[in-house]
Amino acid sequence: xxxxxxxxxxxxxxxxxxxxxxxxxxxxxxxxxxxxxxxxxxxxxxxxxxxxxxxxxxxxxxxxxxxxxxxxxxxxxxxxxxxxxxxxxxxxxxxxxxxxxxxxxxxxxxxxxxxxxxxxxxxxxxxxxxxxxxxxxxxxxxxxxxxxxxxxxxxxxxxxxxxxxxxxxxxxxxxxxxxxxxxxxxxxxxxxxxxxxxxxxxxxxxxxxxxxxxxxxxxxxxxxxxxxxxxxxxxxxxxxxxxxxxxxxxxxxxxxxxxxxxxxxxxxxxxxxxxxxxxxxxxxxxxxxxxxxxxxxxxxxxxxxxxxxxxxxxxxxxxxxxxxxxxxxxxxxxxxxxxxxxxxxxxxx
Amino acid sequence: xxxxxxxxxxxxxxxxxxxxxxxxxxxxxxxxxxxxxxxxxxxxxxxxxxxxxxxxxxxxxxxxxxxxxxxxxxxxxxxxxxxxxxxxxxxxxxxxxxxxxxxxxxxxxxxxxxxxxxxxxxxxxxxxxxxxxxxxxxxxxxxxxxxxxxxxxxxxxxxxxxxxxxxxxxxxxxxxxxxxxxxxxxxxxxxxxxxxxxxxxxxxxxxxxxxxxxxxx
Numbered sequence: 001x002x003x004x005x006x007x008x009x010x011x012x013x014x015x016x017x018x019x020x021x022x023x024x025x026x027x028x029x030x031x032x033x034x035x036x037x038x039x040x041x042x043x044x045x046x047x048x049x050x051x052x053x054x055x056x057x058x059x060x061x062x063x064x065x066x067x068x069x070x071x072x073x074x075x076x077x078x079x080x081x082x083x084x085x086x087x088x089x090x091x092x093x094x095x096x097x098x099x100x101x102x103x104x105x106x107x108x109x110x111x112x113x114x115x116x117x118x119x120x121x122x123x124x125x126x127x128x129x130x131x132x133x134x135x136x137x138x139x140x141x142x143x144x145x146x147x148x149x150x151x152x153x154x155x156x157x158x159x160x161x162x163x164x165x166x167x168x169x170x171x172x173x174x175x176x177x178x179x180x181x182x183x184x185x186x187x188x189x190x191x192x193x194x195x196x197x198x199x200x201x202x203x204x205x206x207x208x209x210x211x212x213x214x215x216x217x218x219x220x221x222x223x224x225x226x227x228x229x230x231x232x233x234x235x236x237x238x239x240x241x242x243x244x245x246x247x248x249x250x251x252x253x254x255x256x257x258x259x260x261x262x263x264x265x266x267x268x269x270x271x272x273x274x275x276x277x278x279x280x281x282x283x284x285x286x287x288x289x290x291x292x293x294x295x296x297x298x299x300x301x302x303x304x305x306x307x308x309x310x311x312x313x314x315x316x317x318x319x320x321x322x323x324x325x326x327x328x329x330x331x332x333x334x335x336x337x338x339x340x341x342x343x344x345x346x347x348x349x
Numbered sequence: 350x351x352x353x354x355x356x357x358x359x360x361x362x363x364x365x366x367x368x369x370x371x372x373x374x375x376x377x378x379x380x381x382x383x384x385x386x387x388x389x390x391x392x393x394x395x396x397x398x399x400x401x402x403x404x405x406x407x408x409x410x411x412x413x414x415x416x417x418x419x420x421x422x423x424x425x426x427x428x429x430x431x432x433x434x435x436x437x438x439x440x441x442x443x444x445x446x447x448x449x450x451x452x453x454x455x456x457x458x459x460x461x462x463x464x465x466x467x468x469x470x471x472x473x474x475x476x477x478x479x480x481x482x483x484x485x486x487x488x489x490x491x492x493x494x495x496x497x498x499x500x501x502x503x504x505x506x507x508x509x510x511x512x513x514x515x516x517x518x519x520x521x522x523x524x525x526x527x528x529x530x531x532x533x534x535x536x537x538x539x540x541x542x543x544x545x546x547x548x549x550x551x552x553x554x555x556x557x558x559x560x561x562x563x564x565x566x
Contacts, residue, residue, distance in 0.1 A: 034425035158490050159431070159564065160364075163424040164357045247564075248426055 004198045007073045010081035012223040015189040017087060018099055019049070019227020022185065024235035025258065025293045026177035029251030030170040031236040035163075038233050044171060045178040045232075046225035052182025052266075053221035054214050059268035059284035061187035061194060061213075066122040068107040069195050074345035075110060075336065076192045082106040082332035083188070086324065097324050098288030099188045101130065105325030107192065109332025114348035125283040130321055133261055133287040134295025141257035141299030148253055166248045173252055177259035182221055184266035187286040190220035250300055257299065258292035291317055356421050360414060364489055367410045367435065368482050371442050374403040375478045378445040382471045382543070385452050386464045397449040404446045411435050430560040431489075437553045438485050441478050444549050448542045457539045460526050463516060470512040470543050477505035477547035484557050488564075495561055499554045509547035516540050 027041035070076045083102040090097035104126055111118045152162065199215040210218065246254060264270065264282070271281045294317060336347045381396035414435060418428045459467060480501040487495035517540060519526060520533050527533050 152491070153493070156491060158361055159427060160357050160361055160424055160489070162491065163426075164354055 004073070007077040008193065008198075008219070010077050010084055011190050011193055011220060014080055014084045014087075014099060014103075015220045015223030016227035016231075017084065018181075018185055018189060019046075019224035019229075020231035021227075021235055022181055022289045023049075023178070023224075023228040023232040025289045026181065026255055027170075027174050027232075028236045029246045029248065029254075030167075030174060031233070033248055033251070035167050035170055035248050036174070038236065040171070041174060041236070042228050042232070044175050045228050048175045048178035049182035049224045049228070050218065050221035052179035052184075053186035053217040053224070054182075054210070056179075056183035056266055056268065057186035057190075057217040057220075058213065059271070060184050060266050060286045061191045063122060063126065063283050063285050064103070064107065064187045064191040065194060066119050067104065067126065068111040068116060068118060070107065070110055070192045071195050071349045072346050073193075073196045073198075074339055074343075075114070075347035076196050078335045078339045078347055079103075079106045079110050079192045079332055080189075082109060082335045083328050085335075086328040086331055090324065090327065095320070095323065097320060098290060099185065100286045100288045101321060101324040102328040103188045103191065103286070105328030106332035108325065109329035110192075110336060110348070112329070113333050113336040116348075126285050127321070129265060129283060129285040129287055130291070133265070134291045134298075134317060136264075137258045137261045137292040137295035138299035138302070140260055141253050141296035142303045144253045144257055145250075145300050145303035148249060152249070163248075166252060169252050170248060170255070173256045173259065176263070177255050180259045180262035180266060181289055182224065184262040185286055185289065186217045186220050186224075189223065190216050191286070246297070246300075253300060254293060254296040257296040258289060261292045261295075262287060262289055291320075356417065356423065360417050360421075360423060361489075363410055363414050363417070364435075367407055367414070368438075368486055370403045370407050370410070371438060372479065372482045374400050374407075374442045374445050375475050375482070377403070378449065378546075379471050379475045381449050382452070383468060386459060386467060393449075394453065397446075397453060400442070400446050400449055404442050407439055407442055411439055427560070427564060430556075430563065433556060434485055434488065434553065434560065437549075437556055438481065440549045441481065441546065441553065444546050445478075448539075448546070451539070451542060455535070455539075457536055458532070459536060459539075462526060463519065463536075466512060466516045466519065467540075467543070470509060470516065470540065473505050473509035473512055474543055474546040474550075477502050477509060477550040480505065481550040481553045481557075484554055488557055488561060491564075495557070499558055502550050502554045506547040506551040509544050513540055513544040 023042075023045050027036065027045055030036040031038050031041050070079050080103075083099065083106040086102040086105070087097050087099055090102075104123075108118050108123075110116075157165070193216055194213055197212045197216045199212045201209060201211050202215065203209040265285050265287050268284065271284065274281045298314070339345050340347050377396050377400050381393050381400065384390075384393040384396060415432055418424065418432065424431060480498045484495050484498035484502060486492070487498055517537055520537055520540075527536065
């Protein structure tokens with residue numbers, strides 16, 4: 001069991017860093033501008049991240065599984081470790097990085113090392129989604145900006161009342177954002193461990209049952225929650241006060257727009273509903289919440305006036321799409337080689 | 350959650366009361382000056398007393414609002430703007446009180462021939478103050494009218510300046526109305542004092558227009 005925990009540790013570390021960084025995308029402005037207390041944000045964020053991961057995490061993980069099914073525990077550890085190391089290293093180099101893109105690169109690295117073919121259709125779907133994600137978030141926030149502006153004008157409420165409603169709205173949209181983040185991004189954290197999950201299916205008090213994968217996601221969700229509680233506060237203060245200086249109402253729009261995107265790319269229920277009504281669906285893919293947020297902020301910038309747009313930001317996101325998976329892929333390949341030949345652990349079966 | 354909304358209603362009520370008091374004090378000020386010019390000293394003193402009471406009540410309300418905004422963590426984004434608005438709008442009632450007190454202490458002797466001009470000045474200054482209170486209310490209520498009120502304040506401030514200069518020209522232009530230079534200076538100081546009411550109003554509106562831009566999404 002202890003060996004299993006050691007092998008899972010790289011995934012748990014990925015979860016921790018996701019909680020530390022991405023929770024700020026959801027609650028950063030709310031906490032940074034003192035609209036919400038950090039404790040409230042952390043509790044709501046943690047609970048909903050776990051719920052999202054356990055209940056709706058399967059969809060995006062499935063697509064990641066199609067890209068490559070890592071079938072040995074040491075292999076899963078190394079792939080997650082390579083992704084985590086890439087995120088850590090690129091963050092230190094101040095390069096734009098997303099866990100989603102690092103994990104995909106690391107899986108492809110494993111495919112190459114194990115001599116498995118990479119499913120080109122799955123890869124195309126995933127990469128297309130990366131591009132669509134910030135664009136869609138931008139379109140959503142652009143539209144929401146005018147809707148909210150109209151509603152505020154129409155409602156004629158005092159600034160103090162508006163402030164109270166904004167506070168409640170930030171909490172609600174934060175809960176939705178955390179749920180979507182858990183549902184969409186748990187695949188990054190625990191996706192590579194699915195086929196080697198060491199847990200049995202369990203039924204709790206005869207009331208509800210959790211599958212082996214759901215238990216794995218629960219563990220990953222808890223790791224994200226730990227990341228939120230232990231490290232996200234300082235990231236939130238930075239996001240709230242310096243990088244994206246947003247008003248609380250604009251923050252509500254940004255969080256809602258980016259959460260909607262994460263939700264759309266994670267919800268199996270929505271896909272089932274769409275296909276049952278003969279409507280076209282889209283792939284469920286883990287996407288970058290940070291890039292969704294950047295897209296949403298740009299959307300608001302465009303809605304206000306196109307003058308404030310910093311096109312360098314868009315260039316940096318584009319660079320991340322290419323640099324991150326390549327770096328993670330190469331690192332994954334090297335680490336797998338070391339794991340197999342130095343530590344004598346089977347990395348594929 | 351219900352606690353949050355009850356605090357919201359409470360503070361909304363406090364701000365409404367504060368703005369009403371300022372608006373009343375402005376009307377009272379205008380009437381008091383009219384009473385003074387018409388030699389109705391008893392009524393003048395009564396009105397001055399009422400303005401003093403309103404001024405103290407406004408100070409107390411302002412302190413309570415500041416306390417509530419900070420301890421109950423309300424409107425963290427714009428509470429700085431809100432407090433500076435309330436403090437500056439408070440200068441208007443302070444000024445009204447100060448002018449009346451100086452009338453009572455120094456007892457300036459305005460020749461009757463200037464009464465109409467003085468009342469024109471009081472009216473322009475009070476209108477500037479009135480529209481400032483409306484602009485303040487507009488800011489708090491997120492009204493579209495706020496820019497109209499700000500513009501009207503600027504207009505009446507300008508009018509007050511014109512009347513102020515007209516009176517000074519009459520005072521200093523010849524010795525027919527007042528012959529003694531010391532008296533001319535004394536009366537001119539009171540003309541400036543009344544005009545300050547509109548200057549204070551203009552200051553509030555300048556801050557308001559910045560605060561309004563900051564409040565857009």
